Structures are given as C-alpha cells and as structure tokens.
Amino acid sequence: MLTNEMQMRAELLGKVLATGIEPLTALDHARKLWDFIDYGNNMISVTVTDDAADIFAECDIIGIRHGADGQWHRIAANRVVYDAEPAVFASHPIYSRIGPICVDDQHLVEIPAFYVRTERTGDEQTWLVSSRPAGGFILHPAFRNPDGSVAKAIRIGAYAAGQRDGDVAVGAGLKPWTSVSFDAAQERCEAIGPGWRMWSIYDLSAIQILAMIEMGGTDMQDLIGRGQVDGGGVVAGGDSRARWRGIHELWGNVWQMVDGLRIAADGTINVWSIDRPGSGEWVSTGVQYGPGGDHGYPVSLHSERGNGFDLSLLFLPSEVTSDQDDALIGDWVWGHWEGRETVAYCGGSWGLGVNAGVFALNLTHARSSTGTHIGFRPAFAI
Template identity: 30%
Template sequence: MTTTTEQEIAKLVSASTKLTEEVALQKDRLTGAANIATTKASESASHAQKATEEAAKAVQISGLDTVDAALAAREGEFVGNAVSNATGSRMKQILDANGNYNTMVSIPCFTFDDIGMADLLGTGVHPAFLRQDASIIPEIWVGAYTASNKSNKAVVQGGADPWNTINFDDAKAKCAEMGSGWHMITAMEWSAVSLWCLANGFQPDGNTEYGRNHAKKFQSCKRMDGKAPNDRTGTPRGLCGTGPDSWRHDGTPFGISDLVGNVWEWIDGFKLVDNKFHVASYSGQPEADWTATDIGITSGSGGAWGSSTLSGSDPILKQMLIEQVDATKTLEGGLWFNAVGERLPFRGGFWYDGSNCGLAALSLSFGRSARGSGVGCRPAFIAV
C-alpha cells in the first residue's frame, strides 16, 4: 500500500517533469524567435546595403553630389512618363542638350487627302513631314508652350513667363542650341497645326485682351504682372499655358497652348524682301538657299488675312498659309506688312490685338533685329 509521503513525492516528480517540459518548450520558442529576428535583421541589412549601392550608382550615373539631387534631376522624366501615359495624351517631356525637360506635343504625319484639302492645297504628305531627301517624318513635336528663358537657355515649360524681347536670329539660335533635331517652328509646321485644327472644326482662343479673350471675356490666364484680366496697366503677358483648354489647339489639357494672342511668335522658313517672298524648300534649309519668287502682297495690310491679295499664285505659298484658298480663308487673324526692305514673319497675334489675333495672323512689318515685349518664339523637335 502506497504511503502519503510516496504519493506527494510522485506528485512533485510529475510537476517537476511538466515544469521541465514547459521550460524546454519556452526555450525552443525563444530560440525560434531569436532565429527569426536574426534572419530579419540580416535581410534588413542586406536591403539597406543594396539601397546604399543603388543610391551610390544613381549619384555616379547622374554626376550629381547627392541622391536628392539625382532624383530632382529626373523629376521631368517622372512627370513626363505620367503625362505621356495618360489616356488620350500625345504630350511628353523631351530632354534637350541643355539638360532641360521640355513639354512637347506630337503632331502625327498626315496627307492633304486626310484633311480633305487635296483639291486645294496639293496631293500627298503635308511638306512639314518631308525631309530634304523626301523621306517621311512620322511625327513632329511642337512646344506645348512658347519658349521661356531659363538661365539664358530656351525651355518649353508651363507656368513660366514667355521669352520676349528677342530678335529673329537670336530666337532661331536659342532653339537650335537645344540640340540635334531642335529648331524654331517653321511656316510649314505652323501650317500643319493650323490645318489640323481646321480639319477638326476647331480654332483655339487666347489672350487677346490684356489677359483675357476679347470675345469670351470669362476666359482668362494668369498675367505675369499678377494683375487682374483687362487691367490696362502693367504687362498683361500671360504665363505659359495658364489659360483654359479652349486656348489649346485641340481643346484638351494635352494640346498646344497660346498659339493665338499673348505674344507674337517668330516663324522660320519664309520672308518678304522688297515685297517678294523668299521661301524654304524644306525644314532646316539655310536661309541663303531659300527660293526667291516674284510674288508679293498687293493689298490687305491692317485688315483680315482672308481679304488680302497677292500679285501671283504659288502652291508653296498656299501650303504655308500665305496665299489663301477657299478652305483656309476661314482661319482667323489680321495681316500687316511693309513692302520695303527685308521683313521676317511672326504669327498668332498680341495680347491686345483682339479679333485680329488667330492662327492666320501674320506680321511682315519688321526686320530681323526687331525686339519687343510681345514677341517670342516656339521650339519644335524632329527625332533624327
């Protein structure tokens, strides 16, 4: 028969055994947790090392001193990817040789048949999309805004004050300085954008009355002087792209802005010399090689572009929107010219030209050295 003492000893042994097992179990759990923590710490260290190596690589590739600087330098690329991937967007940021990102809009190649004007303007591809060797340019990238001045370099950037008080030769040089394929917009490229608008039944509005539109007075932009729309003091030049979507060539946020009004834009590719037109045969042709015609302007200065007359007719002048045809007479804008000496063109109109502003607005009143607070330029780009 088991005594009370033996029973108590047995209970103690059993309890001791259970305690030993529990201690062992807790030890195993702690060991496992410690192993997991060690593994996580090792993984974190590995990730940290990798991040450090990638950061160092970013700094090395960019040539900048810090990771923040390297990331800031790529901000335009990040924004550009976001914009170009937006539904319906043909806008993207393009890096130039000066290290600046530029907001550009694609105008895809089209023929005169595509826009229903083959019987009036010719057949085949619009000349803006033809290289010197007659090969086709798939698309032209046109500045979404007029150029602004960034450290004496041209850049296409929204919200900036348009570069102004720049003459023809300087404007052309600043656009070319942006690198291979970059240039100041040509007469044929301006024509391509304008005819695209006509074919789509749309003509953009713009800053035509001191920071607002003369006909739709509720449409306004941010003036560079910070004053209210239609304030007749100060400088009512609008900051690039700050007007409504109706001020863009396609009526969308992804269109080409400020083609109408705000500042006149120097145009490359033709000029008037002693009232005779000289025209380029292709984009980028040296000015000395432009073809001299015997055609000049006989009437229309100070009036609507559609009412002007020329002394002759030429297919290139029609395609450049210098000579009118029935389909293009509906383009809005006035005409000014001086028949004496060399006169270089600018188009689009000025912030107080009212109804004389428009895609067809054309001034041939000034020489290449002219400068003014209402004259700027617009870069374009063709991939080589």
C-alpha cells in the same frame, strides 16, 4: 460564315460609313476592301494593290470647305458635308496620335505625319487630310526633313519658349522669353540639341489645317477660348485658354516668330523649299504679296504653286478688308513694310482683342526687331 468573318465585314462597313459616304456606296467600298483580305490557317493577311490604296485612304480622309454660302463645312472623302462627333477625331488615325511628350525636359506635343490636298473652285475652298497617300494629296511639308527624307512626326513646343539659367525651357508656368531678335531666337532653339529649331510656317500650317477641320471653322477665340488678348500684360505658359490639343498660347499673350517665310524688299514671297525645308534652301516664288503694305482681315488667300513651293498651304492673304464680316478669316494680318525684307510673326499679343488668332500674321518686322511682346517656340522632326 464564321463569326470573326462577319465581325470583320461589319467593322469594315462601319469604318467606311463613318466617312460620310452614302450607304450603297459605302457597301460597295467595303466589299472591295474585303476582297483584299485573305483568310488562311486562322491568320489574316492583307494585300494592298495600287488601286486599293486609294480605297483604304478614303476611310480616313477628312476635311473642311468654305462654301459659296460663306459658311464652313466639315466634309468626308467624297466631299459630303457631315457633322463630326468627337468620337470621329478620337479614333481618327491622325488625330488619335496627337499627344504630349517630354524630351530633354522640354514639354512638347507630337503630331504624326499626314498628307494634304487643297482645292479651289470658284468661291469654294477645300482642305483635306489623310494619314495615307491618296490621289491629289502630297505629304505636308512640315514632315519633310532638311535632307528631303520623310519625318514620321513633328514635335512642337507645348508652350512658347521660356528660359531657365539662360537656356530655353518649355514648360507650364514659365513666362515667354522675349526681347530677342529673330537670329538670336533661332540660335537659342538650335542650342537645345541636335535637330532642334525654331518652329516654321509649315509647322504652323499643319496645326492650322488640323485645328480648323476639328473645330469646324477658323475663329478659335469663339470655338475654343478667348485667350490672353484683352490687356494685362504677358502671362506664364498655360495660363490662358488659347490652346488646341495641348499646344498652349497659340494666339494672344506674345507674338511668336516663325521661320520659313519672309517677304523680300520688293514684296516677293520667299519660302523654305517644300522638298528640303530647313536646309537653307529658299525659294523665291516670284509671287508678289497681294495686300502689299495694307493691313486687314483675309478676303482671299494666295494659292499659287510652283517648283519647290505651294502657297495654298500657308493661309497668306492675297486680299484683305477692314470689315470682319466680309472676311474669309477673322484674324487680322499686318502687311509688309515696303522696301525692306521682313520676317513672320503669328498669333498676336496680349492687347489685340478679336484681331488675335491662330491665323493672325504680322509681316512688318525686320529680323533685327525685338520687343517684350515678341517670343518664339521650338520644334523638331523625328
């Protein structure tokens, strides 16, 4: 056998083993992959059939499960629990392509498109991601353009929006732009240029899913850093440890408005269409927000799906508790203000202590609300 052929086979087997699959199963999958490789004239051509697509996809499926034991476990394509070393994420086709980029003098972080699958069986809940289509997976709606076409990536403000000469500026050392209404924040984001908008609940969801898989849980204060949550007022962008993959102040410092989610006056959850997010097409899910006006830590999450919506992606609590030890997620959620339409804020502000976090959510405010503790973050898709 030629040396390059041996090396190729070894590399295929290594990649399949890296997913956590048992050795004999991995060997079988590697053989199937090899069958699709045709050598000729020292050139390699790879033909992928429909059946082979799932085999290739399994090589990069990675996820996390909250088990019946109450613990978080990283899992591979075959749901085998494993301890992922940093090198797994450094070479993973999704995580390895997350990185900083500067556009129009705005500092952003680019996240490549990925596919997602959620599962719920009894007390177990699972989130899986793949860089390729695979059985049971859908394109995460953060990567769907308003016209329904597929975006190759999203670019998220690396910092909350600041201001320079009356315009939005995203960069280190700038204090967040606060005391603006929801509508005004939308307008300021759109004024940056074509395609710019306020970040959405789907952008946030994509970040939440990727972060909890990489970090192995949801308590980012413990897993990454406390952040600006213990008093002292608002600090400049980049001055806290609340950051993941170059996205700073994901929790603490100031609340951040997010588009694409609102609770109707009667308590019905309304979201952007997952087929045309950001197009102005809203979906009334017909689902009542579970906790109503109650505040607390999420015990269980909404997982309803329907025409144009999938709540299993959004980490919306269907039930809350005041006891953090009994919670699924240890970030506080503020309930809906009954009788009025409310918008969503995320992350928490500088005085919320352990209640702040990347899953913290505030559903009490009208779109006209303002405050020195409320900011926003721009984004766009490409």
